[in-house]
Amino acid sequence: MAYYLRLITQFMKISVQEEAAYRMNFWISLLHSALNLGTGILGIVILFNQVETVRGWTFPGTLALLGVYLIAQALRGLFIGPSLDALAGMDGEVWTGKLDYTLLRPADIQFMASFRRWRPFALFDLLLGMGVLAIALAQLHQELSLVRLVGFSLAMTSGIAILYAILLAFTAFVFWSPGVLFTWIFDGVFQMARYPVGMYPGWLRLVLTWVVPVGIITTIPAEILTGTASPAALLGGLAMAVVFVCVSSLLFRYAAKRYASASS
């Protein structure tokens, strides 16, 4: 365990050094974060400028959900995304055969695929997400009891675990067809997590809860903060996270066995 923690610290250091070499990228990233934040908030402001509530969701509740979404997106951008995306696509490691170097190293393949690349700038996105969440909490006037905080952290953790598991499973498909960017499909669907699942029509709510459970990732943590979550939903989310992580890990390991290098 200590070995793997030491590896993660090293990976982080290398990533910071790499990023520091391209300083202009910092300003471009800053611009993209600001646009993402601005359009997200204005979207909610414009909606609640016209209506008081939508299916029981008020402005501060929906804003809290946006905060949760931004935090999930930031964590994805911090390491899950950059690490897993390096495998896919036409210049990805599976297509070019660079995965050889990863496989030769004395560390677990899933660990290497998930933690190797970091994008330090995402920490700024994380702060923005937390800021939005804090503003929403101040407007919600809900008491922040210890039980609620524990429930929120549990829901958030299982949400991130589900997000990771889905991305890992989608990445596993790369071993069958290395050129396709499978995670792009997920990116499209994940945008739907900007709004509570309750705002979508019934059939889509079922899909977003049970088939591609992106709704669970943001809706359950936000519901805990607005005080409308049921303990059953929290427990269900936790159970789902455990099942998803186990299944996707098995799938990824099974898929990785198909890798046959690309050397000529």
Added chain:
Amino acid sequence: MNHRGGIALIKATWTSWLQYRSFFFLLAFGWMIPPLIYLLVWSTAAGEASIGGLSRGEFVAYYLVLILVNQITYSQTNWTVGDMIREGSMNRLLLRPIHPLYDALASEVAGKVVYLVFDIPVVAVLALVLHPEFHPTMIEIAAFLPALVFAWMLRFFWGYWLALLAFWASRASALLAIQDALIFLLAGQVAPVALLPGAIKTAAVVLPFRYMVGFPVEILTGQLGAAEISSGFTVQLAWLGVSLALTALIWRSGLRQHTAVGG
């Protein structure tokens, strides 16, 4: 100018794009999601009542038309023009006896066909599931078609002059990201322009972005009166004139100071 060569180029690009359709279907899917989210959120919010004079079915019709118009007017070529100038592959195009604009137009036409092959069936299925209230009159259709063509031209040339700034600044594509965000807010994606709050609505009516997407959609879904349609066309054509002039100006002075890099 060599028009026959240009047309041949358009045909060749189109067939080569069709080979990679699964990749482009993936892109089209990604672009469809944001308007789809706001379609669902607004139609849920409207419920049985109506918001700002629009019923649930009218929101569905508005956004389904918007998904198609957004795809038809979206100029993804603008993103590659800047890259080509920066990396030097523009030089190859400059040597051809055809204006490089044809190259951009070729990928525009090829892209539109491939994306619509994906979009039209999806929108048709959504229309079956979501029951839009859509009764366009002949006059509305007659006004919609020129508005759509101008919208595409405006969005294309507005993005093209922004992309041409790559002659001077290597990160000009950041401006295209800002343009996309403004289109999201002001062109009727986040909400129909009529529902935007005061100052944002004024900005939407005055600035060019609404006339790239929202304006033709509003015409076809019957949200605009005759006076609003004619004043809309005036603003749209004025901005189109501005963007054409800027494109010509920037192209000429940019080319003069362009020094070839690589090949």
